[in-house]
Amino acid sequence: MLLVAVATLSSCEKVSPIGVLIAGTGVEDRVKMSNLYYQKHQLDYKDQWIDSVDYTFLVGADSHITNDTCRMAEMLQIGLDNNDLFYAHLGDIADTKAEYYINLDNTLQQFKRKYANKYFHEIPEDELSTRDREGLYCTKSGDTLRYEDIDYPFYPVVGNHDLTHNGWPLWCNIFHSSFYEFNIILGNTQQYDHFIFLDTASGTLGEEQVRLIEEGILDAKDIGSYMGFKCRYTFVFSHTNIFRPSSLQFSSTFAREETFYLLSQFEEWNVTAVFCGHVHAWDERDFAGVHYVTLDSMSERNSPNPGKYLLRVHLKKNGEIEYERVQMNYVKK
Amino acid sequence: MTKMKMIALSLLLMLPLLVSAQSYCGEHKFDGVHKNEVTGYLVGGKNVVTGWFLGPTVSYKRHLTDRWSVEGNMQAQFGKQLYGIYAQGSYRLPVSYFNFYFNGKVMYNRYNLTRTNEYVMNLSVLMETPYFELQVGESGIRYHMLHSSYNEPMTFTFGTGVNIRPRWNSWNIGLYFRNFDEFYYENWNINWGVRFNAKLTQQLNLFGEFKVRPAGSLSQLASKYETSEKIGVKYVW
Numbered sequence: 001m002l003l004v005a006v007a008t009l010s011s012c013e014k015v016s017p018i019g020v021l022i023a024g025t026g027v028e029d030r031v032k033m034s035n036l037y038y039q040k041h042q043l044d045y046k047d048q049w050i051d052s053v054d055y056t057f058l059v060g061a062d063s064h065i066t067n068d069t070c071r072m073a074e075m076l077q078i079g080l081d082n083n084d085l086f087y088a089h090l091g092d093i094a095d096t097k098a099e100y101y102i103n104l105d106n107t108l109q110q111f112k113r114k115y116a117n118k119y120f121h122e123i124p125e126d127e128l129s130t131r132d133r134e135g136l137y138c139t140k141s142g143d144t145l146r147y148e149d150i151d152y153p154f155y156p157v158v159g160n161h162d163l164t165h166n167g168w169p170l171w172c173n174i175f176h177s178s179f180y181e182f183n184i185i186l187g188n189t190q191q192y193d194h195f196i197f198l199d200t201a202s203g204t205l206g207e208e209q210v211r212l213i214e215e216g217i218l219d220a221k222d223i224g225s226y227m228g229f230k231c232r233y234t235f236v237f238s239h240t241n242i243f244r245p246s247s248l249q250f251s252s253t254f255a256r257e258e259t260f261y262l263l264s265q266f267e268e269w270n271v272t273a274v275f276c277g278h279v280h281a282w283d284e285r286d287f288a289g290v291h292y293v294t295l296d297s298m299s300e301r302n303s304p305n306p307g308k309y310l311l312r313v314h315l316k317k318n319g320e321i322e323y324e325r326v327q328m329n330y331v332k333k
Numbered sequence: 334m335t336k337m338k339m340i341a342l343s344l345l346l347m348l349p350l351l352v353s354a355q356s357y358c359g360e361h362k363f364d365g366v367h368k369n370e371v372t373g374y375l376v377g378g379k380n381v382v383t384g385w386f387l388g389p390t391v392s393y394k395r396h397l398t399d400r401w402s403v404e405g406n407m408q409a410q411f412g413k414q415l416y417g418i419y420a421q422g423s424y425r426l427p428v429s430y431f432n433f434y435f436n437g438k439v440m441y442n443r444y445n446l447t448r449t450n451e452y453v454m455n456l457s458v459l460m461e462t463p464y465f466e467l468q469v470g471e472s473g474i475r476y477h478m479l480h481s482s483y484n485e486p487m488t489f490t491f492g493t494g495v496n497i498r499p500r501w502n503s504w505n506i507g508l509y510f511r512n513f514d515e516f517y518y519e520n521w522n523i524n525w526g527v528r529f530n531a532k533l534t535q536q537l538n539l540f541g542e543f544k545v546r547p548a549g550s551l552s553q554l555a556s557k558y559e560t561s562e563k564i565g566v567k568y569v570w
Binding site: 026027160205206207210243245247249250251252253254257260267289 | 380381382383413415444446447448449451476478479480481483485486487488489517519520521522546548549556557558559
């Protein structure tokens with residue numbers, strides 16, 4: 001009986017007894033790898049200068065991509081149509097199977113091409129020198145850059161379902177780092193908005209991440225203390241949620257000490273809002289001056305009906321912040 | 334070096350467990366004779382956020398009748414800077430070999446590192462059989478910090494344990510699995526481990542627990558959050 005059960009479970013790729021229970025790469029190793037990558041490739045997370053103090057960004061959560069990538073494509077299309085400055089994803093982006101990550105990567109590449117075509121001007125082949133064989137784009141200011149150097153503004157955090165079946169290698173092969181930050185610098189105002197992405201997929205920051213946070217690695221010291229710019233807003237992105245939407249939400253949150261540590265840390269960072277996923281249920285509340293939003297799952301399997309699964313955050317010129325729930329209409333046929 | 338220290342400390346803390354495992358067990362269950370219980374134990378371990386911690390817990394329990402009991406507990410965990418106190422009342426309903434304990438508990442915790450005050454009320458039923466126990470209940474949790482307060486949604490309490498000897502045996506070793514401990518109640522964050530108890534004399538019990546408290550839910554059992562050891566004695570008269 002046991003052998004039959006094990007064989008049955010093992011043959012079903014989504015309920016492998018080991019994969020369900022154990023994340024292959026622990027949070028300590030993930031954060032060490034991520035931080036190493038982040039330190040070596042900080043230019044990839046370079047601060048972005050924009051002309052306006054008024055812009056939007058789009059947030060989605062728990063897409064659990066398998067073979068159907070339409071909800072992800074819908075999110076990226078909505079972002080592109082609305083000129084959102086960037087798109088953030090709160091983890092559990094794909095179920096862990098190589099084909100699903102290939103599907104995801106194909107979708108991201110497809111939308112990077114659309115993004116490049118919308119915001120950059122491709123230089124025709126006959127205008128290219130023989131040295132520049134392909135893929136040169138022109139910015140509005142006239143600078144040229146290769147297609148590979150165009151940063152597609154998609155910023156994910158890692159989720160617990162991204163890690164089962166030893167999924168970390170798949171995830172980090174595309175996204176590289178699960179622990180990083182960047183800034184949006186607001187024209188000539190000497191102000192910036194700060195965006196922090198935490199690795200909370202294991203339900204804990206782990207010792208290394210706590211140590212790095214205590215060291216101030218996410219404090220935007222370069223731009224803040226050294227350049228003297230003033231932080232306007234700080235936003236944090238986390239897979240695991242802080243607050244439970246209801247008593248029937250049995251999905252785990254952080255343990256007691258860590259919940260209180262994070263709430264304190266957010267206050268210390270003077271965070272404006274924290275965005276979380278994980279529980280597949282909407283929740284919105286304020287605590288100690290911080291706005292906490294937990295998003296519903298945007299997956300067509302978890303949320304098969306059309307609904308407002310995305311969140312658009314509008315940072316306005318007058319200092320107001322608007323949180324708008326955005327409709328998704330794709331239904332699996 | 335740190336790893337060596339951890340191993341040495343773990344072995345040191347495991348020693349009483351191993352010794353007692355060779356000699357005996359029996360835990361907190363009422364024997365129908367004594368009226369008073371005083372318990373003291375040390376708990377120590379490491380938490381990924383707060384680091385190493387160690388501290389004492391003391392409690393007094395009074396059996397008002399063979400059915401009704403009240404108790405008070407207090408705890409300090411230095412390093413973690415966690416200080417707690419609780420009072421509990423219980424009614425025991427014996428049914429054949431079983432006991433059903435209906436428990437009501439109020440608790441206050443001070444998480445001093447984050448200047449957090451936590452208030453908990455818990456109602457639970459513990460079913461105790463000769464080898465197995467099951468506890469279910471609900472907790473109301475409220476905490477205050479940073480000049481704000483929050484009422485958590487009602488939190489389901491569950492816990493189970495199994496022993497290798499019947500509960501009246503003079504020694505016992507068992508396994509447990511639950512989402513709470515004496516001084517905290519969690520949502521879906523479980524803890525599990527090995528426990529033992531042993532009657533040193535008619536009035537003195539030795540007991541202990543080795544506990545793993547992983548982060549996250551059942552899908553993340555491998556994530557280390559806290560590991561601790563508890564060792565203490567209970568004196569009854």
